[in-house]
Amino acid sequence: MIRERERLEGTPERDLALDCVEAGIRAADPERAIGEVVSLEGDRLSVEDASYDLDEYEEVVVLGGGNAGGRMASAIEGVLGERISRGVVVTDAPEETERIEVLPGDHPVPSERGVDSTRRMLELADEAGEETLAVVLISGGGSALMPAPAEGVSLEALQEVTEALLASGAEIGEINAVRKHCSAFKGGGLARRAAPSTVVSLIVSDVIGNDLSTIASGPTAPDATTFADAREILDRYGIDPPEAIAERLERGANGEYEETPDAEDPVFDRVDNHVIADGFSALEAARDLARERGYEPLILSTSVRGEAREAAKTHVAIAEEVRRTGNPIEPPAVVCSGGETTVTIRGEGTGGPNQEFALSAALELREREGIALASVDTDGIDGASDAAGALVDGTTVSDPETARAALAENDAYPCLAERDALIETGATGTNVNDLRVLVVATPEASR
Template identity: 40%
Template sequence: MDEKLRTDATSILTDAIAAVDPSACVHRAIKKKGTCIFINDRRYDLSLYRNVYAIAFGKAAISMSNAIEDILGDSLKDGIAITKHGFAGSLKKMKVYEAGHPMPDDYSVDAGKMVREFLEDTGEDDLIFFLISGGGSALVTLPRKGISIIDIVKMTDGLMRTGATIDELNTVRKHLCSIKGGGLAKMTYPSESVSLILSDVVGDPLDVIASGPTVPDRSTFAEFSDILKRYDIKVSPAVAGLLEDGLEGVIEETPKHGEPVFERTSHYLIGNNALALQEAEKKASELGYNTMVLSSSIVGEAKEVAKVFAAIAREERSRETPMPLPACILAGGETTVTMKGKGIGGRCQEMALSFGIEVSGLEGVLLLAAGTDGNDGTTDSAGAFADGDTLQNGKDLQMDARNDLYNNNSNAYFRETGGLIFTGPTGTNVMDIYMILVDRF
């Protein structure tokens, strides 16, 4: 593997992740003067509220909470921060809890109950800051009456294995959980709330990020039913009963636009994948690359998207298009993996392995595919590098790259061949970053 390209790619990724550091994003979003804070064009006088609270949930909860504690100071009375197992840190005023991700667990349900009980003691004279980041949907769960955490886990796992999109997954989650899909806003009313949101979803739709707990929900029970049919998902009697009651109007839909529970809610997007790519492009230019950002909205099957990236790399190598060499072509988004085998991996590692197969023998080309949160799939790596030597490196060790790709076993392949990327938990989460570097000979 070309060490210069690998070093440059690592440097570019580091700067991109730093740009979406959750604490920095919160500090950029909020300005304080005396007892007043300003967010965009909105002014909040903290002295007018009886109490000011904060509730954070997601992979970036600790970093965002540190920032809000710093900004609000003595004005903050209390709060809760809920993050993924292993992502916890110390806070001054807010209590810290850990829960399951990507699958919710009993701790996720406990976290949901804590949030509900916390909000039961708030009123119309209180101001609540919600600090929301990716992963929040799994971390805070409060199953609807009759639904168990096992039902939710089985549904989540089944949909993820089929390659369902995050929008589809969250449509189902919203209708199984009383916090998601505007449910948290319903619990909060009549208190005033401010949601600061770090996006981990393509296109930044606020009703999809962490399953949209504080915003009006557009999804319906009918869409829930269509998703189950589309992927032929079998459900428990409890879920089937809930869905039937929802379709027949026996139980109410998730809160929609125009309902009173949203009258005192405000929402601010403070960081996303586009911001990370902007910083990545800046760093790549400083390193001497001709740069281009393709898109921050890449979706699709990881191994198929990799083939497109490989075609771009080959075109750069042979024709120097779409730009002169050395070139850095950047993209971001969140692909999916349809599980066929029983291997270990993640969407970024799977993309890298597919890319390596496609560009076998091509010199001076490198792909970096990495999750900005530091975890790809259920592994401890952020993603992987791949280049023209990736296929041969495996052959030298009597490994079969195509077989491992078919069996979704990309982590084992790169663990042996040395292509894994390790960042550790970054404290942020704005989807994935993809980087194609093509050097001069």
């Protein structure tokens, strides 16, 4: 899984950190997750505790997409086979399928081909009837991969307002509120388009707390926000949106467009959402492997957030405490965390949150022995780079001034590349957000 892994190995701590990363990503594999929670016995399809008699439906249609869309499509074909009538899934990590069209989209920047692919998927949703079972596959990255501008709104307009919101410091929920009201797909839009079919959503979550309305912007989940909310958010941050978006939000607030469906909308009467894998799935696998290797494991949190370089300092402080005092666990130990850190853009460099996390940690670990840290985005793409993240220890930073300058310019990628610290996996076919693994040896082990 990790390319050219041998250049990253070298100490027991580094080797175990890499093993834990690979175990975590494999555990989040949607094919494995679908195999564990979805089964077909005769004519009865079971998903966790729910079951569906396929004899009651004229057709089974597969819809959706995201970073894990290709793997999910392949897996559901493995379960349902010829029971699938047709399907369209949009992803940036395609898989060979027989009955489901796997169409291209782009991530993290949405593209016109993503618009075309999503339009084809929505056309299929529109054809679904009361006797259709729509199996919807949703995973992280879906917001970008499946852009579906509402009538009269261009992709460029959506990109412009999204970039302005990101630069303003708006929270993800606020950004989503605006995007949902400019989309034909987000905020329950897919559930509405597929009605009156029975919808069964299988979801791989990249969202802290598994908020269904946030994962891929909630295509099959109720939306509690309104056109008026979206307009107020833009006003609050002083954003002057493109004319088409301003007009849509104004007319929507005046009742000229239908609101996104909320929890009381009957469109959800026949919708079942199932989260089949999330960040905890990856952390559990890393924890279990560490225990098998004789290390005391600790899952610190699945909800780490905030500025990446600052969160890194806290993680290193915990590792130092473990090594020095045996608190909160005795070394040798492995401390794991998940969630989603962020980066405030100040420079024009290359990198991503996991690379900034790793480089900041490397500065804190400089000349310390017995601690290694791996930090990756489980989809294999950290920020807009071709690296998943990085592996660092006390030897990574030889010139602290250069490392600090790289952080100041948001240019962690070349700094880490020069030290052979980058972890590269390519697109993994899943996305459950960040995975961080700290391996702490006993003081005696590194003497």
